[in-house]
Amino acid sequence: MTTPSAMPPLPDAAPWRTMADLVDAAAGRGSQPWLTATSADGRTRTVTYGELPDLVGRAAELLRAHGVRPGMLVGLEFDNRFGFEALVLHHAVHWCGGVVVPVNARFSERELRAVAVDADLGVLCTAGDLRGVASMAIDGLDTRLLDLSDGLVRMVRDLVPGRRAPVSEHDVADLLYTSGTSGTPKGVEITHASCVAGGLELVHAYGVRPGDVYQSAVPYFSSTGAHTNPFAALCGGAHLVLQPSFDQHDTIEVMRRFGTTIYFGVPSMYLLLLRDVDLSDLPDTLRTLVTGGSVMTADGVARIHAAFPGRGLINSYGQTEAGPGGTVVGPDDIADKPESVGGRGNGPWTTFRVARPDGVETDVEETGEIQLRSPAVMRGYRGRPEETATTLVDGWLRTGDLGRRDADGYLFYVDRMADSVIRGGFNVSTVEVESVLASHPEVHEAAVVGIEHAVLGEDLKAFVVADPGLDTEAVGRFLVDKLADYKIPRTIVVVAGLPRNAMGKVVKARLNDPDPGSGRGRIRTHTGEDQR
Numbered sequence: 135m136t137t138p139s140a141m142p143p144l145p146d147a148a149p150w151r152t153m154a155d156l157v158d159a160a161a162g163r164g165s166q167p168w169l170t171a172t173s174a175d176g177r178t179r180t181v182t183y184g185e186l187p188d189l190v191g192r193a194a195e196l197l198r199a200h201g202v203r204p205g206m207l208v209g210l211e212f213d214n215r216f217g218f219e220a221l222v223l224h225h226a227v228h229w230c231g232g233v234v235v236p237v238n239a240r241f242s243e244r245e246l247r248a249v250a251v252d253a254d255l256g257v258l259c260t261a262g263d264l265r266g267v268a269s270m271a272i273d274g275l276d277t278r279l280l281d282l283s284d285g286l287v288r289m290v291r292d293l294v295p296g297r298r299a300p301v302s303e304h305d306v307a308d309l310l311y312t313s314g315t316s317g318t319p320k321g322v323e324i325t326h327a328s329c330v331a332g333g334l335e336l337v338h339a340y341g342v343r344p345g346d347v348y349q350s351a352v353p354y355f356s357s358t359g360a361h362t363n364p365f366a367a368l369c370g371g372a373h374l375v376l377q378p379s380f381d382q383h384d385t386i387e388v389m390r391r392f393g394t395t396i397y398f399g400v401p402s403m404y405l406l407l408l409r410d411v412d413l414s415d416l417p418d419t420l421r422t423l424v425t426g427g428s429v430m431t432a433d434g435v436a437r438i439h440a441a442f443p444g445r446g447l448i449n450s451y452g453q454t455e456a457g458p459g460g461t462v463v464g465p466d467d468i469a470d471k472p473e474s475v476g477g478r479g480n481g482p483w484t485t486f487r488v489a490r491p492d493g494v495e496t497d498v499e500e501t502g503e504i505q506l507r508s509p510a511v512m513r514g515y516r517g518r519p520e521e522t523a524t525t526l527v528d529g530w531l532r533t534g535d536l537g538r539r540d541a542d543g544y545l546f547y548v549d550r551m552a553d554s555v556i557r558g559g560f561n562v563s564t565v566e567v568e569s570v571l572a573s574h575p576e577v578h579e580a581a582v583v584g585i586e587h588a589v590l591g592e593d594l595k596a597f598v599v600a601d602p603g604l605d606t607e608a609v610g611r612f613l614v615d616k617l618a619d620y621k622i623p624r625t626i627v628v629v630a631g632l633p634r635n636a637m638g639k640v641v642k643a644r645l646n647d648p649d650p651g652s653g654r655g656r657i658r659t660h661t662g663e664d665q666r
Contacts, residue, residue, distance in 0.1 A: 141529060142509045144303060144327035145483060148334060151303040152326040153228040156333070156368055158298075160186045163371055166345065169364075170392070171217035171376040174261040175285025179218050183371075186225075191295025193226035193286060197257070200280045204231030204299045206256035207309060209277075211246070211268050213239035213353050216261045217376040219286045220354040221364055223259055228326075231299030232256075234308045235321075236360040239264055239353070246271035252321055252516070253309055303327035309516060310357050312454050321516035322454050324361075332457035332510035333365030335481030339462045340396060340424055340448060342370030347419070349388060350398040351377035356635075357454040358427060363398055372396070382406040386416065393419040400427040400638035404438055413441045422465070426450035428639045429547060431569050435472040451475035451547060453533055455525065457510030461486050461545055475537075476545035484508035486545060488537050493528065496538070501548050501561075504537040505530040536563070553642060555584035555592050560620045562594065567623065570616050574609055576601040581632050581640045582623060596623035597632065597645050604628055 150156050160168065163183030170180040181189060194202075202208055208227045212220035220236075227234045235253050237246060250258065250272050260268040261282040269279055282289065301307075307326040311319040324332075342348065348367045352359045354376075367374035375392050377385070380403055389397065394417065399407070404425060407413065423438065423445055430449055438447055447468050452460025461476025461484070471477065479485050487495050488502040496502035511531045514522035525532050536548040548554075549563045556562070564582040571580035579599040587593040598604070606626040613622045633644040 141511050141513075141526060141531075142483065142507060144331050144509045148327075148330060150330050152301055152305075153225065153307055153329050154298045154301065154326075156330065157187050157190050157225050157229070160184070160368070163344075166371070167373040168368070169218070169221055169374050169376065171221065171374075172215055172378040173218040173285050173287065174216045174282050175288060177285070179287065181218075181222070188295050189222055189290070190225045190229050191298075192290040192293040193222050194229035194298075195293045195296045196286075196290050197223070197226055197230050197232070197280070198296060200257055201278055202227065202230045202232050202257055204301070205233070206230075207233045207235050207253045209235045209237045209250065209253065209255045209258040211237040211239055211241075211258060211260040211264055211355070213264075213355065213379075214351065214359070214376055215378045216264075216282065217354055217378065219259070219261060219282045220360075221374075221376070222286055223282075224360065224364070228301070228307055229296075229298045231301050231305075233306050234360075236308070236310065236355045236357075238311070238355045240355075241267070241271075243267050243270045247275075249311060249319070249321075250275055250277055301326060303330070306513060308360070310360065310454050310458075320518060320521070323513040323516055324457060325513050328457050328510050328512065329361070329365060330369075331483060331508065332361060332459050333369035335459050335479070335484055335508065335510055336362060336366035337370040338481035339450060340366055340370075340398075341422060341446075341464075342366050342372050342396065344371035346370065346372035346395045347375060347392050348372040348396045348398070349375040349377070349385075349392065349394040351380035351385070351403065352398060352400065352427075357458040358398070358400075362426075362452075362458055380406075382410050386411060386413065389420055390417045393417065395419050396422045396424065398424040398426075401425055401430045401434060402428070402634070402638040404430075405434065408437055408441055416442065416445075420445055422446045422448060424448045424450060426452065429565055429569075431572060432472040433573065435468060439469065449475060450480075451504075451545070452480075452506075453535075455512045455531055455533070456506050456508065457512065459484055459508050459510035460506060463544070467544075471540075471542075471544045473546060474540075474544040475547045477543070479506075479508065480510075484510065487530070488539050488545070489530075493530075498541050499538055501536055501538045503551065504533045504535045504545065504547070506533060507531070553583070555582075555594060557584075557587075557592050557594060557620050558590040560618075562621050564594075567594065567596070567617065567621055570613060571596060571598060571609070573616075574600075574612050576604050577609065579632055581642060581645055583642050583645055585625075593625075594621070594623040595625045595627070597627050597629050599631055600628055 160183040259280045446465025452458040568580045584592040
């Protein structure tokens with residue numbers, strides 16, 4: 135049995151050891167903007183790197199006044215409408231020596247209470263219309279509610295910055311909950327060293343430069359919103375511009391207003407931009423487009439290249455347990471490998487392999503489990519030692535994802551191991567079937583799941599978002615010369631939308647709901663309509 139300590143340590147060459155070290159070092163960047171985000175007081179606020187340590191120190195005193203102590207787990211229930219509070223308090227909790235727990239702002243009372251109990255939250259911070267669910271969720275628990283509705287700046291205006299609490303790089307900094315797309319969400323423990331390593335690796339992965347303007351609308355409460363985007367920007371000396379919500383019609387205007395150089399969006403965000411927005415007048419500053427969080431098809435990559443000429447496209451792969459770190463395909467090779475999710479690790483400290491169940495690496499084009507090795511990887515699952523021991527093995531993170539390597543060493547995602555369907559003894563990748571379904575001219579999106587079958591063991595069922603009047607029998611005929619017969623779904627259901635989480639990933643466990651397109655995790659447009 136391998137213990138979490140077997141994971142690679144933060145290299146001695148790293149310039150910082152803890153998250154508080156990063157905040158201290160920020161002062162040296164002076165008047166350069168660190169963050170622009172919407173505050174609970176309704177204002178859009180910008181904070182410079184030079185102002186960051188003082189603001190974090192005062193916010194830490196506010197937290198201490200409400201009982202936050204070293205080692206306490208502190209929930210931050212915010213979406214990007216309160217992005218200013220979320221990201222400043224994230225660092226303030228670390229300043230107090232506490233552990234940050236980003237809480238999904240779309241959670242129901244039941245879901246939020248489950249996290250509060252599992253994490254044993256000492257304090258839950260929230261604001262605005264999120265207060266109602268938060269207060270009900272912690273009713274009867276030994277958890278204090280800290281309401282930031284008046285706005286953090288006003289609440290800390292008269293406070294004196296306090297000293298940072300001593301912490302070790304090996305101490306847990308953040309507890310990130312998995313998306314739960316394939317099961318019950320689990321608390322992922324990320325140490326200070328792993329946070330720092332993840333940020334430094336992402337600087338390499340995305341080519342972040344000092345003075346860059348890094349824009350995104352991915353919500354704070356996701357691992358990308360809490361770690362990937364802010365850590366990449368902070369470690370790289372970039373200005374993070376956080377949109378209060380995703381609005382495809384406003385995204386390009388925000389790019390023009392701030393001179394965006396790097397934009398991060400999940401595939402569904404890019405698809406809405408391509409569908410609804412005139413992209414003929416892009417800002418000259420825009421250099422790099424980054425995508426991740428779910429599968430991008432080769433057709434999607436080609437359409438982005440055509441719509442954003444001269445801009446580099448980066449496709450990234452990772453998961454919460456990886457920090458969330460992983461692999462990237464950069465602008466120089468994505469055109470030749472459009473469906474690849476990794477030509478290299480995020481940075482010099484991350485490696486990947488595809489392995490068989492016994493840990494032996496697969497041959498070229500042989501499907502196996504994608505495994506990652508990096509100092510950004512989690513310490514383990516909170517309160518789940520058995521699952522930790524089976525996930526962290528011999529210094530490798532077992533991702534639970536199936537993949538393959540081509541002859542050039544590029545990584546290709548095949549499916550979640552839990553989603554792969556064995557139909558009559560044949561292994562079927564649901565991702566492959568979904569990609570072919572989505573190539574039908576009247577099908578916009580597709581999701582495929584396995585269902586029980588008395589003879590075959592499992593059968594395939596497809597859910598598609600399509601033009602009105604789609605002939606599903608015609609779709610079946612469309613697939614005949616594109617897929618082996620055992621890969622063709624017997625049942626195709628037309629739905630209004632696919633259920634998604636905050637990162638745009640389809641929640642397949644909910645596809646058999648009476649209305650699979652309803653519920654949370656959707657992308658809201660400028661009209662208020664849910665694009666799913």
